Amino acid sequence: MASNEDSLINEIKRSREIVKSYDSGSFADIDESEVFDSSYYNKIDRFGFRHPEGYSETSDESKTKKKDISRLQKWDKYVKAKAGFRKDEKFRKRVYKGVPQRFRGWYWESMLDVKNTKDQQIHGNVYKNMTEKGRNYSPYIDQIDKDVNRTFRSHTSFEKRYQGQQKHLFNVLVAYSVYNTEIGYTQGMNGIAALLCMFLSDEDAFWAFSNLFTVEKYGMHGFFALGFPKIERFKELLQSLLKKHLKKLYKHMKEMNIVADTYVFKFFMACFAHCVPPSLMFRLFDVFILEGDKMLLAMGLLYFKKHSKKMLKMNDEKLYEYMNNTLPQNFGYPDDEVMTELMDLVDELQRSRTFINKLTQPDGKKECPNRFFMCNTEEIQKRIDCFEKMCIESLPNPSYLRIEEKKSPTKSQKSGTDENSATRNSKSSREMSPLQGQHSIDSADELSFSERSYIPQSQQAVQIVRSNSQPKTASPKKSPTKPAINHTVQVEIESQPVKVEKTNLNGSSVSDTDKKLARPASMYTNITSSADETNVRSSHSVNSFRNSVPSSPLNNGLLSTSHKSLND
Amino acid sequence: MAAGPYNYSYIFKYIIIGDMGVGKSCLLHQFTEKKFMADCPHTIGVEFGTRIIEVAGQKIKLQIWDTAGQERFRAVTRSYYRGAAGALMVYDITRRTTYNHLSSWLTDARNLTNPNTVIFLIGNKSDLDAQRDVTYDEAKQFAEENGLMFLECSAKTGENVEDAFLDTAKKIYKNIQDGSLDLNAAESGVQHKPSNGPRGANLGGESSGNKDPCSC
Numbered sequence: 001m002a003s004n005e006d007s008l009i010n011e012i013k014r015s016r017e018i019v020k021s022y023d024s025g026s027f028a029d030i031d032e033s034e035v036f037d038s039s040y041y042n043k044i045d046r047f048g049f050r051h052p053e054g055y056s057e058t059s060d061e062s063k064t065k066k067k068d069i070s071r072l073q074k075w076d077k078y079v080k081a082k083a084g085f086r087k088d089e090k091f092r093k094r095v096y097k098g099v100p101q102r103f104r105g106w107y108w109e110s111m112l113d114v115k116n117t118k119d120q121q122i123h124g125n126v127y128k129n130m131t132e133k134g135r136n137y138s139p140y141i142d143q144i145d146k147d148v149n150r151t152f153r154s155h156t157s158f159e160k161r162y163q164g165q166q167k168h169l170f171n172v173l174v175a176y177s178v179y180n181t182e183i184g185y186t187q188g189m190n191g192i193a194a195l196l197c198m199f200l201s202d203e204d205a206f207w208a209f210s211n212l213f214t215v216e217k218y219g220m221h222g223f224f225a226l227g228f229p230k231i232e233r234f235k236e237l238l239q240s241l242l243k244k245h246l247k248k249l250y251k252h253m254k255e256m257n258i259v260a261d262t263y264v265f266k267f268f269m270a271c272f273a274h275c276v277p278p279s280l281m282f283r284l285f286d287v288f289i290l291e292g293d294k295m296l297l298a299m300g301l302l303y304f305k306k307h308s309k310k311m312l313k314m315n316d317e318k319l320y321e322y323m324n325n326t327l328p329q330n331f332g333y334p335d336d337e338v339m340t341e342l343m344d345l346v347d348e349l350q351r352s353r354t355f356i357n358k359l360t361q362p363d364g365k366k367e368c369p370n371r372f373f374m375c376n377t378e379e380i381q382k383r384i385d386c387f388e389k390m391c392i393e394s395l396p397n398p399s400y401l402r403i404e405e406k407k408s409p410t411k412s413q414k415s416g417t418d419e420n421s422a423t424r425n426s427k428s429s430r431e432m433s434p435l436q437g438q439h440s441i442d443s444a445d446e447l448s449f450s451e452r453s454y455i456p457q458s459q460q461a462v463q464i465v466r467s468n469s470q471p472k473t474a475s476p477k478k479s480p481t482k483p484a485i486n487h488t489v490q491v492e493i494e495s496q497p498v499k500v501e502k503t504n505l506n507g508s509s510v511s512d513t514d515k516k517l518a519r520p521a522s523m524y525t526n527i528t529s530s531a532d533e534t535n536v537r538s539s540h541s542v543n544s545f546r547n548s549v550p551s552s553p554l555n556n557g558l559l560s561t562s563h564k565s566l567n568d
Numbered sequence: 569m570a571a572g573p574y575n576y577s578y579i580f581k582y583i584i585i586g587d588m589g590v591g592k593s594c595l596l597h598q599f600t601e602k603k604f605m606a607d608c609p610h611t612i613g614v615e616f617g618t619r620i621i622e623v624a625g626q627k628i629k630l631q632i633w634d635t636a637g638q639e640r641f642r643a644v645t646r647s648y649y650r651g652a653a654g655a656l657m658v659y660d661i662t663r664r665t666t667y668n669h670l671s672s673w674l675t676d677a678r679n680l681t682n683p684n685t686v687i688f689l690i691g692n693k694s695d696l697d698a699q700r701d702v703t704y705d706e707a708k709q710f711a712e713e714n715g716l717m718f719l720e721c722s723a724k725t726g727e728n729v730e731d732a733f734l735d736t737a738k739k740i741y742k743n744i745q746d747g748s749l750d751l752n753a754a755e756s757g758v759q760h761k762p763s764n765g766p767r768g769a770n771l772g773g774e775s776s777g778n779k780d781p782c783s784c
Contacts (some may be wrong), residue, residue: 007665011665143588143638146588146589146610147588147610150607150608150609150610151609153606153607153609154607186638186640187588187610187612187636187637187638187641188612190610191612226640226643227643228643228644259614259616261613261614261644262613262614262615262616264613265612265613266612266613269612270612274609316616317618320616320617320618324615
């Protein structure tokens with residue numbers, strides 16, 4: 001027992017050292033192997049990735065760069081559109097043609113509904129609370145730290161240990177690890193979070209990340225949840241697509257015993273990062289944000305289709321080598337060509353009823369969060385208790401985090417400067433988009449080309465709440481007897497198919513939402529109060545944390561279990 | 569490329585296991601490419617590497633499966649243990665926790681491979697002697713108690729990396745020679761090439777070998 005406690009204390013000590021290293025931006029004894037050798041990779045591309053001496057921009061890339069500039073005006077219109085912009089077919093084509101680098105942050109943020117999600121927090125700033133909680137009690141700090149230091153190390157903003165974007169990535173992942181406690185942290189989450197951090201502030205990246213996980217259209221939760229249920233399902237789906245569309249290659253790969261696990265994780269968890277060169281990677285991520293998870297399958301198929309002739313001539317060794325080393329450097333086709341074909345393929349797949357049926361029939365519970373977010377898992381609670389027992393003072397949030405205070409209007413968010421501001425394109429895009437996020441998605445503008453409707457996560461929460469508040473009988477079951485919020489608290493949502501009327505889903509303003517949330521919030525008070533009890537137990541030394549704990553786990557779509565029901 | 573259908577006579581299947589961040593992929597990279605990969609991304613899922621070596625005048629192709637280290641990936645990586653002739657179990661000499669977890673890795677390795685699988689313990693990052701957290705002697709003792717082969721290596725400098733992979737192969741080869749490893753057994757992790765193609769239905773990605781390796 002004692003040794004268990006000792007090892008926990010050691011781990012906490014180690015975690016705190018790590019957190020402090022990020023805060024101070026340095027570490028007494030940085031192992032030199034952890035420092036990226038930037039002198040050798042001294043050519044920097046337009047995305048900020050380093051390349052070795054001798055690298056030069058391909059003609060394709062310089063063309064794209066020019067086009068990027070010529071498109072600025074068209075995109076500016078979207079940004080400035082007062083009533084929000086229509087996510088229509090024309091817009092969709094624009095995205096495939098290429099989101100100008102300068103607007104990428106704005107595009108991600110508006111597509112992922114970051115502004116609304118943030119606005120609909122009703123009990124304080126969740127990101128702020130979660131970073132503070134995570135930095136003190138996350139059981140994943142060591143793992144996250146290990147991975148942060150091997151995420152996009154060839155990118156200029158990630159190359160310095162404990163500095164630049166590494167800080168922001170670390171905090172976003174640590175905060176998320178105590179927010180979505182069903183997952184915590186799974187290797188691979190760092191890739192997506194890092195992409196978002198390249199273009200968004202921490203807090204925005206956090207919410208964008210969160211929405212990618214819980215909004216059904218993306219459903220990334222299922223890719224990272226224990227047992228990887230959605231990876232398994234998508235692996236099967238991709239195999240059946242290959243079998244149907246690329247029969248020869250499918251057979252060949254089978255004969256060569258090419259193991260799908262060597263590529264499906266990279267395809268689906270990281271949206272093809274490390275499978276294609278950076279220029280294409282960003283564009284694929286743009287399309288993913290536009291189309292949702294079906295894009296991953298379309299691109300998976302296209303990936304093999306484009307190289308099927310060559311691959312047919314390769315044995316296993318060469319195939320792996322080709323996929324791991326050649327294609328990430330040079331995809332062999334102009335990005336524009338890949339994009340055009342991808343769009344066609346997405347369309348084609350969408351026309352296939354059987355495909356869509358398979359796509360939209362997730363293994364329900366397994367792929368969605370089943371548990372309240374922000375609850376104290378056993379591992380977290382152990383740490384909170386230990387802090388209390390040992391009178392460890394909790395670490396406050398560092399000043400470099402740009403966390404927006406809830407009350408302040410969002411117009412000028414340029415608070416806080418960063419040593420790394422050069423790469424924070426989000427800033428420039430912000431300046432150009434005072435109206436960011438104000439385009440609520442109204443029914444007419446909904447992604448008409450999407451099979452499933454885009455439901456902002458925060459609004460899902462509303463729906464969940466309503467589904468529970470309707471049948472009164474469901475509520476008394478819940479937790480008065482439970483001493484603390486813990487993972488056993490579950491809400492039986494699936495049992496009540498929620499009827500979602502378009503009018504409710506769309507165009508509800510923030511105040512409307514708050515009203516809707518008000519009643520269910522009280523319904524959850526028993527859970528909430530038990531949460532407070534938990535934290536009272538760990539009083540004294542953790543006071544500062546306790547005070548910042550959100551009083552209700554309700555805000556921000558803590559449960560997205562309703563994926564399925566919303567879809568009915 | 570050499571004449572004949574194969575320029576090797578055996579295929580040995582290896583698996584590399586161990587906690588996250590101990591340097592599994594770097595060891596593999598050092599062995600196959602003979603260089604250190606400083607910006608090595610973490611492994612998502614599984615990776616595959618291969619190299620042809622020579623043992624007692626026989627050319628042997630090593631097929632090496634490198635796995636993600638995070639605990640929750642074990643559900644995926646477990647299926648790659650089956651049919652492994654060699655398992656390289658890695659810890660980081662500068663992090664005791666990675667050493668403490670060895671017994672659980674060893675349990676997996678023992679339970680999921682066949683009794684003849686050669687398990688080789690590697691203490692990686694031997695170049696960071698100043699930060700050492702696990703002594704050579706205690707690891708050596710652990711290895712002896714559990715009947716494992718053992719070396720401290722450095723994926724960074726390359727020290728002993730070659731030896732770890734080769735010694736494992738030598739031991740496997742010896743097991744074949746003295747008859748303790750039955751090539752015909754399913755999941756022996758070894759395929760004998762020259763006669764009539766693949767043997768056994770080993771799961772986990774052995775080249776079936778009924779096609780001429782492309783030499784285009």
